[in-house]
Amino acid sequence: MEIGIIGLPKSGKTTVFNALAKGEAQTGAYSSATLDPNIGVVKVPDPRLDKLTELLKPKRTVPAEVTYIDIAAPAKGFGKGEGPGGQFLAYLSKVDALAHVVRAFEDERTPHAEGSVDAERDIAAMNLELAFSDLGIIERRLERLKDSLKGAKQQERELIFREQALLTKIKSTLESDIPIREQDLSEQESKEIENFQFLTAKPMLLLLNISEGQIPEASSLEAKFGDRYRRPNCEMAVLSGQIEMELAQLSDAEAQEFRAGLDLGESGLDCMIRLSYGLLGLISFFTTASDEVKAWTIRRSTTAQQAAGKVHSDMERGFIRAEVIGFDDLDKCGSLAEARKQGLIRLEGKNYIVQDGDVMTILFNV
Ligand SMILES: Nc1nc2c(ncn2[C@@H]2O[C@H](COP(=O)(O)OP(=O)(O)OP(=O)(O)O)[C@@H](O)[C@H]2O)c(=O)[nH]1
Ligand SMILES: [Mg+2]
Structure with a gap:
């Protein structure tokens, strides 16, 4: 899973990145727009994985990972309705979800480019920018389709007409300020536009800094802000980038103590992971083979056979069956042996839909 951190200049993107990735990327008053993006791989904290490690005492424990990319916008043209430019767009279109850092903090040392702090204005500006990028892609595609109609055979013409109709519908809805993620597209329609990697189709997390x-x-x-901006496929959270970044440099115990003192609640990272898993419809399952406990991230409604493919393509190809126990059951039993004795380990076939927290041993043959 890859999450792109975006935001207007000096909104705190790199600060939030450092908080999440425990990174030490340069923040500050110079423009980082010309630098390469910061990329950080973050281990997904999961208390269930800690518990499994305690119970099963494996040699190795491997958490699931999320990649965060801090992408500085090009200084020119951003927030001006001209759409994100080349390299920037290339990075953005690859990610699974966008985290938009919205500046709510006042700081005289770091003046806001617009001269004042106004979170709602900035959210609107970013949304416009993303929509503008998608509209550009749609318009260019519609031009191409029009050209290819000439000389197309009857069967091809039908396909072209269909795509034209779909893109025209999406375009006019987008023009009335409804991002693609909120448009009521059928599953089939969503599939048809998948390859365009539209920015406003990506799940969005608004982070009020x-x-x-x-x-x-x-x-x-x-x-x-939740009332105003929480929608299908759009979540929001409030965090203090600066404080989260400072806490990320401390040990877990120290950070927890400070957090309690500041009345801060869950950590920025925990909150981001929870919200982005929810937005992307992700769940975790665990494998325990060969002295290693490992967490994996999959989409909800994934079958056992597809999930096996996450671990290894051979396991998907040669899938026979899986031995499955829910985390809670295993936790109650205290060991796999006890769970087996109580008959709580089930045999499941390839079409079994994997549930959040399943602990699986995959049997395969290639
Ligand atoms: N007071 C305060 N300052 C912050 C906070 N978050 C970021 N800053 C400051 O704002 C400035 C810009 O932060 P960055 O994280 O570099 O912002 P950015 O969005 O990455 O900036 P560019 O990459 O240049 O667009 C830095 O001086 C930060 O210390 C915050 O929560 N509170
Ligand atoms: Mg930055």
């Missing part, structure tokens, strides 16, 4: 002084208002800000 507040200062330390605004922490007492965090829940009222969350209620206010």
